[in-house]
Amino acid sequence: MGKLKVILIITLSLILTLSAILPAWANQLDEKRDELREVKRDIEQAEKEKKELEASIREIQNNLAKIESELTQQRKQVEGISREIRDTELLIQQKEQEIAETERYLEEQTAYFEARMRALYQRGNVGYLEVLFSATNFSDFISRFNFLKTMIEDDVRLVEEIKEKKAFLERERIEQVNRRERLIVLKEEAVDVQLQIEKNMAEQNTLARQLQRQMHNLESYIKQMEEAAKEIEAEIKKIEEEIRRRQQQNSGQTTGKYAWPVPEFGYAWITSHFGPRWGGMHWGVDIGIPHNRWPASPNYIGRPADVVAADGGEVIIVVGRSGAPTDRGFLGNREGGGYGRYVVIYHDNGHVTVYAHLHDVFVKVGDTVSKGQRIGTVGSTGNSTGPHLHFEIRVNGQRVNPLLFY
Secondary structure, three states: OOHHHHHHHHHHHHHHHHHOOOOOOHHHHHHHHHHHHHHHHHHHHHHHHHHHHHHHHHHHHHHHHHHHHHHHHHHHHHHHHHHHHHHHHHHHHHHHHHHHHHHHHHHHHHHHHHHHHHHHHHHOOHHHHHHHHOOOOHHHHHHHHHHHHHHHHHHHHHHHHHHHHHHHHHHHHHHHHHHHHHHHHHHHHHHHHHHHHHHHHHHHHHHHHHHHHHHHHHHHHHHHHHHHHHHHHHHHHHHHHHHHHHHHOOOOOOOOOOOOOOOOOOHHHEEEOOEEEOOEEEOOEEEEOOHHHOOOOOOOOOOOOEEEOOOOEEEEEEEOOOOOOOOEOEOOOOOOHHHOEEEEEEOOOOEEEEEEEEEEEOOOOOOEEOOOOEEEEEEOOOOOOOOEEEEEEEEOOEEEOHHHHO
């Protein structure tokens, strides 16, 4: 479905207006009612498609909500890993600082211990012996011996403890460095996942925009179809009103004998007869004229070909007007859809005559015309490839071959 279908339906509605405002013509009412049912079926189908589209849009929106939640969680994860990396780098710096301080302390203690050992070495064993043999008794000797022993052991143990602490700190630093490397890998993987989620979200957003555009077009189509339905309903109402009006009056102007609608150009100028044509049905006869009698022709001689009422009656439809843009064949003025400018006359015997593709129109709705009265000039408005009059006769709503009446 689309704009073309809407245009075709509205054009069909305008063309079928030729059948409107006719008295007691059940067939014409049936045509309009069938047309209305078709339009309403199209609306119903469009509404069904709209519901399906709405469901698709809701699904996309739900997907987007889930993806947004996933993206939020993934961004939090990336930020969490980044924070862990920063914290780990701080720990590494802290461990490196502690290692540096421990190394300085170890160097100080080692230097102190080495200085003392060097002094004792330079003095030989005199220092220790002096301490031992200056004891006042054996118990004092034992105490001094244990003191010296403990002092030496403490110095050695202190150095070992400092070395162990340094080794421990170094292991912790290496562990944190390794942890940082693992976190960097995890962050890269998490960022890749985040980018994939963002790509998925972009695709879903693109799809959502496409569906929204489809929804907009569908809603516009439904609105146009609803307007077309209203127009058809109005036409049905006019037909019914005209039927009632026609039943109450009788103008009595119809002679029952038809005049040729283009007096100057008779049967020999018929370019297309009533019947099948181009895979469809041609519902009238086409009466051509020389191009130099067509006001839109560059060779126009200044005298148009008149179109006259085939019989007396009342003008019930006039589409288009003189003074509108000049007709230019098939690609020109499209007033009145495919029929261009046209006039419909109702005759009291239940007949209706149609005069289409007119260049000029000299009557208006409600005018009473007599047989042979000039109502317009031959043109080429609407779907027309050259100047001619498309002439139809309808009997109680049924289109019949006009030549049956001549």
